[in-house]
Every structure is written in C-alpha cells, then in structure tokens.
Amino acid sequence: MCADADRRAWRKEVAGQVMAEESVDRSEGFGERLLGLLLDRARVMPPQLIAPLVAEEVARIGGRDVSILLQDYAQEVLVPLPGSKLHVGQPQPVADSPAGQAFLSADVVETAQADGGVRMYLPLLDGSDQVGVMSLTLDTVGDDDRRLLRRLAGLVGDMLVTKNAYTDQFFQARRQEPMSVSAEIQWSLLPPLTMTVPQVEVAGILEPAYRVAGDSFDYALNDSILHAAVIDAMGHGLDAAAMATIAIGAYRHARRVFVSLAEKYAYMDDAISQQFGPDHFATAQLMHLNITTGELELVNAGHPAPLLIRDGRVVQQLESATTLPVGFGGEEPRIRQHMLQPGDRVLCYTDGIIEEHLTGGELFGEERLIRCVNRLGQEPSQGVRADLRKLSHTLKEERGGRTSDDATLFMIEWHGGAADHLAALD
Template sequence: MASLQAEEQRRIVAACFARTGLTLEQLWLRYFALGGDVSELELEAFLQGLVPLPRIQRDMVAHAVNERLEEVSGVRQAPYSRETGENTRPRGPLAALVGLLDGAHRAPPERLPEIIATAGRALDLEITVYLVDHDQRQLIPLPCGPGTDRVPLAIEASTAGRAYRHADTMPAEEPGGPRLWTVLLDGDERLGVLEVEADADTDLHDPALRTQCRWLASLSGHLLAGARTRGDGLDTLLRRRPSSPTADLLRQNLPPAAAATRDVAVAGGVEPVHDVRGTAFDYALSETTAWLSIFDAGRDTTRAALVVSAALAACRSARREGRGLRDQETAVGEALSTQFGGGALVRGTLAELTLADGTLRWLQAGGEPPLVLGADHELATVDSARCPPFGAGPPGRITTTRLRPGDLLALHTEGLSGARAADGARFALAGCLDAHAGHAPPETVRRVLQAAKHHCHSGFTGDAGLLIARWSSRP
C-alpha cells in the first residue's frame, strides 16, 4: 500500500476544493461531521500550505471534498494518503467510536477484542487489549485475530503495568517499535490497558492522538465490563488458577472494585481472591452521601459464604428503601435469624458519609475499628469499643466524627490486620496504608492487599477485606 506525500496530497486536495463550490465554512462543517478536530482557521491554513495536518485529518478533509464532488459531478478526485482503491470508508475519531458501538451490538464477549482492534484501524492504529488477571499481578493479552500473539506483562515491571498503576497513558520505545499504553477504565474501575501501535510517521506525543486513545479506551472499557456480565469467554482467560465455587459466588455479589463522584472516591478488594470464603464489602454513592459496609463471617464454616451473602443482601435492601444505619443493622440481624436460626454470626461495620461537610457516622457490630489517615499522615482509630456481631446482642453504638478534606477512611476485616508472617509478626496495616495513601484509592487497595499477601506468603488464616474512601470537600 503506497503512501502519498503529504504536500502533494494537500496541493491536490486544495485544487479539488476550489472546484466544489463550497465556502470554507461549509467544507469545515462537512469535515467536522466526519470527526475532524481542527478549527476552521487551521483548515484554511492547511489548504494554503501554511501548516501541516496529521494524515488522519488530511484524509478526512479529502473525504469531505470528495463527498461534495460526487454530489456535483459523480466523480471523486481528491486523493487519500494511501492508495485505497474503492475503500473510502470515513476514518477518524467519530468513525472509530461509531464503528465500535456498531460492532459490539449483540457480539459475544470474546469477539470484543477484535472489534476494538477494528475500531482502532479507523485511527490508523493497531490495538491490542490486555485485561488484568484476578490476582492483579499480570496484564493478560486477549486474542484479536491472527498474528496478535502476545505474552502476559507484569504490572510491577512493565510500561503497560505503569500505565495501569497510574491510570494514565504512557509512551514506550520497545523492540517492535514505539507505542502507547493507555489504561482501560469502566468509570473508575481499572480493567486493563490498550497497547497502541502506530506508523513510524505518527507522533505518539500528539495531545490529540492521546485524547482519541483515551476516548477509545473509555468506551472499550464500558463495553468490556458489560460484556463480562453476559458470558464467560473473557473471564476464563483471566483465571491464572482455579477459583473455588464460594469465591465465585462472593465475587458476583460484590460491587465494582472502584467508583467515584466529584466528592468521594471508593475502592475495595478481598483476599485470597481465589479462595475467599466469608468476607464481602459494599458501597453506594449519591449526590449527597456515601454508604459503606464490610462484613466478615469467618472462614471456618461451610456456610460462611451464604451467611455473609445474606447479610450483604439485607443491608442493601434496607439501604435502598431509604433506611438508616440502625435499620440496616436490624435488617441484617433479622435476615440471619430468619434464614439460619440465629446460629450464624457476622461481624462488620456500617458507615454513612455526608459529602457536603465530611460528617461520618458509623456502627460497629463486632468488626474491626475503622481507620482514618489524614492528609498530614496522622492516623487515627475512630472507635476502639468492641460490640457484639450482627443479631447477637444489644444494638451497636452509632458514633459520629468529622473528616477533613483529603482524609482516607479504611474499613477492614481482622483477616487483613491480623495476617501473620511465618515468625508470627502481624501485618502492619496502618503503616502500609500510610505508605501507599498517595495513590488513587484503587491502587492503594491493590498495593495494600499485595503487601499483606506477601507478608503471610498467601497463607491467610482469615479473609482479608479492605474498603477505603477518600473524601474531598467541594470548592
């Protein structure tokens, strides 16, 4: 496929434009409708040979001119940057996003990587999708057609992993040539990264290109997240080892691992991810309030997963009916008594954060005391009084405090703070939170859980659950 020199293409396109009868404004409107993103002034400067345009933008100008020439004479004369034969399909950001939406409609999950790659070609980019494995240690490449074989990449030791850790776009000079790595997001939840390869004459530092890649990654992330709820094709590729039925049940009951509004960001996780037996967390965000909860039914009973799932469902149901912390506590206790005859115990913490002023109300039911880490690295245990588990005694005490902007609130289980090394040393949860609190909440959770796993050599004696929230006051 031969390429046309940029200046020669510009000269011919400008000559063809002169024969269209269009004003510059009319041409710009047609070009903009195709997904063009330079201004009318920049378009005029390009046609006059004063400024260059990227190849994608040149081809959209040519396509806009050709559409008009077809209307008036039935003949296309403006050349594209490559010899395309009869392939005059519009290219550029709009074409890529529309193509992605059209291709994903009713597609099975395992076809999405190929559909995303096809959308990338509308930007003259080669795209490969990598999703994070369940252990959050590797980025797994997904097949998207012949000749796209890749190897998993370590999150801690690759440019792709750095893009994932920082939820950003990173350039890299690699043996196969320069490329971009951009994070795949579903809202604030990180799913993986896109590998973006371009021709040698493409400027990977071009802000417009990076913006287009972020748009593509954002839409791809939403489509992938939705597709994973409809089939197992992608999930199967991310299992690096077998997962217990109990772990699968609990994982399906959890909310997304991260979410945010303009006032608060939350993130959570559990370990051991392939064998969690009785721990779950939950949250709900609104314009005014963040509700947070964590539950722990232990690992020592065969019905722990059912017990903690019942507690989670009862709390959600009460919360969705607009009931407060006390009623949520009552609903959990009643559900446990009704379904398990009063012999099931669940420890946990319920919390309610008012986003306007940072007022925090929480209720403990045998759970671990919440921790608050201030922006000045001052750590506080907001309540140390132990209360009976849900449904096992008098109602828990509701306590109120006030967070400061930037404070990090952590709800956790005893299995995390009590994780022990071979010599019996306990995991220093507070210190680990302090060390990693400078990251975005999803990365803080990942790093803390990885550190706990390393500390006890994956030998958790209790399920490790962590849910954090960072509040920031409105300007």
C-alpha cells in the same frame, strides 16, 4: 498595487484559517465515524467479536499489534485476551511494566520502540474502575490520535463490562489459578473495586482472591451520601459465602428503601438470625459519609476499628461503642460520628489481616499494620486504588505470603467540594 497585495494577504489568511478548521473538523468527523461504527454494532455484537472489531478500527488509523489486557483477580498481572486479529503476548506485571503503570495511574503511557514507532498503553475504564489496558503501536502519535484512542479505550472498557454479563470468556482470561465455589459467589456479589468522583474515592481488595469465602464489601453513592459496608461472615467455604450473600442482600435492600443506619443493621441482623439461627453471625462495619460536609456515621458491629489516615500517617482508630455482630438478634446499634478533613482516608479491614500467625506463632497485630501504613504513606501517592493494592501486597509479604483466613481492605478518601460543573457543557 498596495490594495491588491492586501487582498492577497487577506485571502491567504482566510484560506489558512479554513484549512485549519477543515483539519480539525476532518479529524473529529473521522473519529466520530470510527467510534460510531463500534457503538452502532455494540448492542448485537457477540462478546468474542469485540476485540477483532477494535483491532480493525485501530488499523484504520495506522495502528498495529493490538492487545487487550485484563487484570487478574489477584491484581498481580495483566493477562492478554485471546482473539482473532489480536496480539497475544505474555502477561504483564502490574507492579513493573508500562501496561501496569497505565493501569494503576488510569492514564496513557507511551514508550518509544526500537523501530521508531510508539507503543501506547491506554487504561480501559468502566466509570473510574480499571478494567484493564489496551495497547497498540503507531508509527507516530499526534494529539488527534491521543484524543481518538482515549475515547475508543473508554468505549471498549464499557463494552467489555457490559458483555461480561453474557459470557465466561473474560472471566476465564482473568483467572490465573483455580477458583473455589465460594470465591465465585463472592466475586459475583462485589461492586466495582474502585469508584472515583471529585468529592470521594473508594477502593477495595479481597484476599485470597481465588479462595475468599466470608468477606465482602459494598457501597453506593446516593446523592450526597456514600453508603458503605464491610462484612466478615463466620466460618469458611460455602456456609460463609452463603451468609455473606444474605448479609449483603439485606444491606442492599435496606439501603434501597431509604432507611437509617440503625435500621440497616436491624435488617441485616434479622436476615441472618432468621436464615441461620442463633449460632451464626457476621461482623460488619456500616457507614454513611456526607461527601459534601465530611461527616461520617459509623456502626462497628464486631470489626477491628477503622484507621483514620491523615497526610500519610495513621492519626487514630475510629473507635465506637461496642455493637454485637449481626445475627445475634435485636440489639439497638450504637452510632458514632466523626468529622473528616479534606484528604483524609478511612481504612477498614477484617480480622484476617491482623490475626494471621507469623513464624513462631505470634499474631501479626494492629501495630504492624499501622507501621506498614505509615511506611507506605511516606512514598508519593499513586491514588487510592494503586496505594491500597500496594498495601495489600506489602501486608501479605510481611505475613510471609500466608493468608489462612479471608483478609479484606476497604478504603475511602474524602475530598469534599462539588461536581456540578461536570453537568455543564462548555
């Protein structure tokens, strides 16, 4: 009897293990089929059919009222993408909404609904750059749902970015007011506004979003070196946009043929002077950051000095010997080296931030900028992207809502360490 009881207990234990394993396998298998369907069709999927297919897939797990929300160019609201089978509501404010919280934190937000369901807001990420938010409602939410929907949101984010090159529909949804031709050029020139890897994060923002002309920035992470540049071309309108385009093009060309920081400056200087003549120029900041050691090389060609922020406060301006703006021809740039500490932030900005005239004619100035940075630094950090966005909007409010000249902010946060573990399978 005792042996029979032991055998029954053993069979019951084994059966329980098998059921548990089958449950996990079934969940993973279902998710794989669901994501695989989307992936298999992605190559030939017309842009306007992405959202309806996503809504159909969400319905298979009991989801409803699916919305795809994209950030507007001014980073003020998340606007719904129109489309068949999608729930199209009102734009959601980035600053004060569950969708905005998911967007800024790059994490899932769940809110209980009056009918007992759960509204989920999942960030749509292209790499680490926030594209927007996918929202949907489920009756109940379990860990399997969360895992599957995170993966689905990641795939949808990548598809939206890929298909964006084939259509104007996503651009039109994001645009909340008319955009100038020069701004169209600059937005098509920009890299992703945010990049995050374990060793370093970067973020940038342009004002006025719909009329920017001569300001731009660019970056690339090549092995252990972060290459970054901030450009401010003289003038306004198409002339400034064309000059910024030439400057960024020359910078990228120099970066991709593996030349030094000084040679990058020379490439840009030569391109501007040959194309526009001696009366045109662009100010620039060029940087190399070794993301392993924290060593920063800086060429400052006519820009305001970047600010070094440590523990939420500006501790110094990263001064460097004066170098002429690019376009004046032939000067050897002066390179300054700085050592960063883990957690340090470097804030670059163009003169449109500090040279805005306040009521009464007074300039906004560097001191006010530093006070704003220090004040916001006392608040808990939400990450580089969210913090920079808040700084930009705060500065605009401090300037009375005016931006008469292009005003660009670009921030680097250095952490150090390594990322090799990400290439190892568990």
